[in-house]
Amino acid sequence: MKKFLIVSGLAALFLACGGGEEKKSESAASTPAGAEPAASAPASGGDASKGIGKFTKVDVSPTLDVKMAESGQTVFDVKCAACHKLTDERLVGPGWKGVTTRRTPEWIMNFATNVDEMLAKDADAQAQLEICLVRMPNQNLTDDDARHVLEFMRKNDGVK
Amino acid sequence: MTNKSILGLAALAVALSYGSCKPKDASTAVSGDAAVKAYVPPGKYDEFYNFVSGGFSGQMAVYGLPSGRLFRVVPVFSVDPEKGYGYSEESKPMLNTSHGFVPWDDLHHPELSQTNGEIDGRWVFGNANNTPRVARIDLTTFRTAEIIELPNSAGNHSSPFITENTEYVVAGTRFSVPVGDNLDVPIDTYKKNFKGTISFISVAKEGAMDIAFQLLLPGVNFDLSHAGKGPSHGWFFFSCYNSEQANTLLEVNASQRDKDFILAVNWKKAEEYLKAGKGIKKQVKYAHNVWSDETHSAKSEIRTEVTVLDPTELKDICYFIPCPKSPHGCDVDPTGEYIVGSGKLAALIPVFSFTKMQKAIGDKAFDGDFGGIPVIKYEAALHGEVKKPGLGPLHTEFDGKGNAYTSFFVSSEIVKWNIKDLAVLDRAPTFYSIGHLCIPGGDSKKPSPKYVIAYNKITKDRYLPTGPELAQSAQIYDISGDKMQLINDFPTIGEPHYAQAAPASVIMPNSVKIFKIEENKNPYVSKGEKEAKVVREGNKVHVYMTSIRSHFSPDNIEGIKIGDEVYFHVTNLEQDWDIPHGFAIKGANNAELLIMPGETQTLKWVPDRVGVFPMYCTDFCSALHQEMQGYVRVSPAGSNVPLTFSLGKLPAADTASKK
Numbered sequence: 092m093k094k095f096l097i098v099s100g101l102a103a104l105f106l107a108c109g110g111g112e113e114k115k116s117e118s119a120a121s122t123p124a125g126a127e128p129a130a131s132a133p134a135s136g137g138d139a140s141k142g143i144g145k146f147t148k149v150d151v152s153p154t155l156d157v158k159m160a161e162s163g164q165t166v167f168d169v170k171c172a173a174c175h176k177l178t179d180e181r182l183v184g185p186g187w188k189g190v191t192t193r194r195t196p197e198w199i200m201n202f203a204t205n206v207d208e209m210l211a212k213d214a215d216a217q218a219q220l221e222i223c224l225v226r227m228p229n230q231n232l233t234d235d236d237a238r239h240v241l242e243f244m245r246k247n248d249g250v251k
Numbered sequence: 252m253t254n255k256s257i258l259g260l261a262a263l264a265v266a267l268s269y270g271s272c273k274p275k276d277a278s279t280a281v282s283g284d285a286a287v288k289a290y291v292p293p294g295k296y297d298e299f300y301n302f303v304s305g306g307f308s309g310q311m312a313v314y315g316l317p318s319g320r321l322f323r324v325v326p327v328f329s330v331d332p333e334k335g336y337g338y339s340e341e342s343k344p345m346l347n348t349s350h351g352f353v354p355w356d357d358l359h360h361p362e363l364s365q366t367n368g369e370i371d372g373r374w375v376f377g378n379a380n381n382t383p384r385v386a387r388i389d390l391t392t393f394r395t396a397e398i399i400e401l402p403n404s405a406g407n408h409s410s411p412f413i414t415e416n417t418e419y420v421v422a423g424t425r426f427s428v429p430v431g432d433n434l435d436v437p438i439d440t441y442k443k444n445f446k447g448t449i450s451f452i453s454v455a456k457e458g459a460m461d462i463a464f465q466l467l468l469p470g471v472n473f474d475l476s477h478a479g480k481g482p483s484h485g486w487f488f489f490s491c492y493n494s495e496q497a498n499t500l501l502e503v504n505a506s507q508r509d510k511d512f513i514l515a516v517n518w519k520k521a522e523e524y525l526k527a528g529k530g531i532k533k534q535v536k537y538a539h540n541v542w543s544d545e546t547h548s549a550k551s552e553i554r555t556e557v558t559v560l561d562p563t564e565l566k567d568i569c570y571f572i573p574c575p576k577s578p579h580g581c582d583v584d585p586t587g588e589y590i591v592g593s594g595k596l597a598a599l600i601p602v603f604s605f606t607k608m609q610k611a612i613g614d615k616a617f618d619g620d621f622g623g624i625p626v627i628k629y630e631a632a633l634h635g636e637v638k639k640p641g642l643g644p645l646h647t648e649f650d651g652k653g654n655a656y657t658s659f660f661v662s663s664e665i666v667k668w669n670i671k672d673l674a675v676l677d678r679a680p681t682f683y684s685i686g687h688l689c690i691p692g693g694d695s696k697k698p699s700p701k702y703v704i705a706y707n708k709i710t711k712d713r714y715l716p717t718g719p720e721l722a723q724s725a726q727i728y729d730i731s732g733d734k735m736q737l738i739n740d741f742p743t744i745g746e747p748h749y750a751q752a753a754p755a756s757v758i759m760p761n762s763v764k765i766f767k768i769e770e771n772k773n774p775y776v777s778k779g780e781k782e783a784k785v786v787r788e789g790n791k792v793h794v795y796m797t798s799i800r801s802h803f804s805p806d807n808i809e810g811i812k813i814g815d816e817v818y819f820h821v822t823n824l825e826q827d828w829d830i831p832h833g834f835a836i837k838g839a840n841n842a843e844l845l846i847m848p849g850e851t852q853t854l855k856w857v858p859d860r861v862g863v864f865p866m867y868c869t870d871f872c873s874a875l876h877q878e879m880q881g882y883v884r885v886s887p888a889g890s891n892v893p894l895t896f897s898l899g900k901l902p903a904a905d906t907a908s909k910k
């Protein structure tokens with residue numbers, strides 16, 4: 092697995108010249124025909140580490156919100172566990188161990204809720220797709236679901 | 252329109268069309284800008300949804316207009332192995348009837364629900380002509396949501412037309428039959444023992460159908476119908492033929508009289524009688540089947556009672572209006588004032604006036620009665636006749652601008668005429684032998700008069716030949732100008748009878764994308780792989796299975812024995828639009844499953860031999876779709892191979908000894 096800094100550096104490069112790439116993306120299949128994909132700029136004025144989507148600033152406490160993490164686990168069981176292990180072992184998608192140290196909270200929540208655009212435009216997400224070769228399904232997580240899953244990931248990474 | 256006599260005329264019609272000097276060649280009928288008008292570029296949407304009956308396919312097809320592109324075939328009255336409809340345990344009850352499971356029927360007429368006489372995009376109804384039923388299709392899912400069977404009925408043809416607020420959907424018997432206690436009667440006692448019935452099925456706000464009442468009527472063939480609207484709201488009109496009451500060789504014997512009838516039904520009056528307790532409860536047997544998007548399954552119940560009103564006793568519900576020569580179409584114009592009858596064998600089109608009909612009833616301008624129902628004097632109800640419009644008028648739709656468009660089967664053409672002065676304005680050939688026709692909203696108060704579509708019975712030389720059996724077709728004419736202009740045609744599934752069309756904007760925004768997995772109430776759902784399992788109950792084995800790109804869980808199952816019935820309850824864990832998974836297993840005697848995101852569907856499998864059986868996903872889902880597979884081991888009866896299941900355990904041999 093590539094180091095985070097290198098990956099995000101590459102991401103910046105891709106994003107800088109990536110305009111032409113977007114059109115041939117696979118996401119056309121799930122984008123309504125005739126509707127131009129909304130051009131959402133990378134979050135936080137081009138900070139690629141935050142991914143692409145509505146989450147530009149996620150407040151994360153140093154301690155765990157136990158209730159949120161429990162709710163996140165429920166979502167995980169139904170919608171995520173088929174493809175993600177809690178260890179660092181890859182199943183269909185990457186294992187979740189350490190994900191909260193590899194990715195920013197914003198990137199995680201944007202990827203979970205805005206999969207198609209992320210896979211079309213975000214270099215980190217695209218690099219991951221090259222490894223796994225299965226597009227992460229859009230599991231229609233609500234914003235709260237995504238936040239709760241993030242908290243569960245933090246718990247899995249040892250936050251108390 | 253499936254009448255044998257009509258089909259018999261088909262060859263003649265084609266022969267005539269070749270013999271005549273009318274231009275019947277497509278190259279002369281299509282003008283230069285047709286392609287531009289019909290072209291919908293890749294990635295662009297059509298303007299209208301077109302719901303076209305599949306006829307003897309039993310299904311309903313959904314096309315785009317003006318492109319003619321086929322989007323979906325909705326399974327309604329026939330099994331559809333492609334979608335698992337009628338094969339999955341959940342969908343089997345949809346096809347239950349008082350005769351048991353009926354896997355096929357003949358769907359003739361789609362009718363879109365209306366509010367205030369305008370298409371509202373909630374549902375489209377369809378009729379089963381053979382084993383009489385009415386279906387309601389939900390236009391958020393494009394699936395059959397409900398089917399109700401009709402007792403005391405045979406050949407449900409004049410159906411499923413609706414009132415202007417979808418208060419009722421109607422069903423009238425094409426075949427009169429003996430009803431009541433004495434059913435075992437000689438066929439040649441038709442006049443004495445056979446009855447026609449018309450059912451008024453109430454439709455609740457959320458869609459639930461219920462037979463509110465049935466009218467017991469003289470034995471004739473009820474053919475088509477349409478509701479009054481505006482000033483005539485509260486009335487319903489049914490064409491009927493065979494007033495000769497023949498029971499054999501109807502081709503000849505039911506074509507003797509100069510005039511048959513249109514039956515006018517005052518259903519508001521019928522409601523009053525019903526409220527006053529004038530209905531008679533009859534013991535009958537009919538199925539009522541409802542699909543649930545929460546449990547993702549259907550329930551069928553057998554109902555046993557229906558309320559019958561007798562219009563020969565309750566005098567002011569029903570009136571007959573004479574109508575020339577075996578009337579077929581019975582169409583009411585957007586104002587609700589004019590009722591157009593189309594005699595299949597006539598060379599004119601009579602147009603009746605609702606106002607004059609009301610006056611005639613008030614004045615008792617009757618010409619005796621037929622089977623105890625008063626017959627209004629023809630001239631007293633007549634607005635006028637369209638003279639020499641063509642041969643064999645069948646159906647009429649309206650443009651809302653004062654014009655009517657009538658299809659002519661025998662002379663293979665659409666004729667445009669003015670309702671008020673009855674003058675013929677334009678005619679256009681069809682290729683060949685048109686049955687029904689459709690203008691979007693053309694039977695409502697508010698048509699969208701951009702196109703008229705012809706649905707043709709015969710295509711002969713129109714397309715590349717495919718052996719003896721040829722596709723039937725639809726042809727689209729632009730009617731935005733004074734003259735009809737043929738712009739496109741396309742082959743259809745089955746036989747297109749009636750069709751309706753609605754602006755995309757009425758339906759498209761409500762289309763469901765996925766079913767929420769959290770709301771799945773199927774008793775065999777697995778909400779996540781954690782809940783995947785295999786449970787034995789005697790000789791029944793329930794496999795709670797999940798599917799997600801791109802694996803099943805579990806995908807290795809052992810301990811199944813000969814004599815077991817295995818139920819695969821497959822839950823699709825995907826929550827993304829357009830990601831169904833399929834499920835098939837070798838040797839299954841039924842079909843595949845096609846499981847939408849968030850849904851659970853069940854396939855029953857009775858293994859017939861010892862061995863290892865592969866199962867796989869049938870709907871291409873990802874780059875690793877071809878890897879989406881698994882194995883089931885079947886051992887001999889009495890074997891002691893323990894029941895085990897797993898996912899991702901290697902080597903496979905280890906799992907056999909593992910609990």
